[in-house]
Amino acid sequence: VIVTHNLFRPLGYREPKPGPSFELIATVVDPQAGKSKALIRNNKTQQIYYVVIGEEFAGAKVERIKSLQVTLRYDGKLKEIRASKDSFINNSSRGGSKSFRR
Numbered sequence: 001v002i003v004t005h006n007l008f009r010p011l012g013y014r015e016p017k018p019g020p021s022f023e024l025i026a027t028v029v030d031p032q033a034g035k036s037k038a039l040i041r042n043n044k045t046q047q048i049y050y051v052v053i054g055e056e057f058a059g060a061k062v063e064r065i066k067s068l069q070v071t072l073r074y075d076g077k078l079k080e081i082r083a084s085k086d087s088f089i090n091n092s093s094r095g096g097s098k099s100f101r102r
Contacts, residue, residue, distance in 0.1 A: 020044055020058050022072065024081045029067050036065035040081070 021043040029036045040049045042058050049057045053065055060079075064071040068083040 016044075020060070020074075022058075022060070022081050024068070024070050024083045026083060027065055027068055027070065029065060038062065038065050038070045040070065 023041045023043055025039040025041055025048070027036065027038045035052065037050060037052050040051060040057075041047070042049070045058075047058070051057055051062050053062050055062050060072040060074040062070065063073050063078060070081050072079050072081065
């Protein structure tokens, strides 16, 4: 009981969700060469991945890369992540502030 209801946790504390939490930092789309790449951060481990279509990382597989948007297959389901407005490379006014959470 003491472990699950710790007195010293901040008010409103919630257990972290299991699984990775991905954030799209940037995309490079080259339709002529057919080589699109994405820069993705795992927010739980702070590890950054530079991936291409078909590559697997942290239990997810990259299905599609579009401008400021990546589709991942994780646990057999397709998940879409988008670059946030405050991304350090994103200069456009488009984009949402979503990150993928399992």
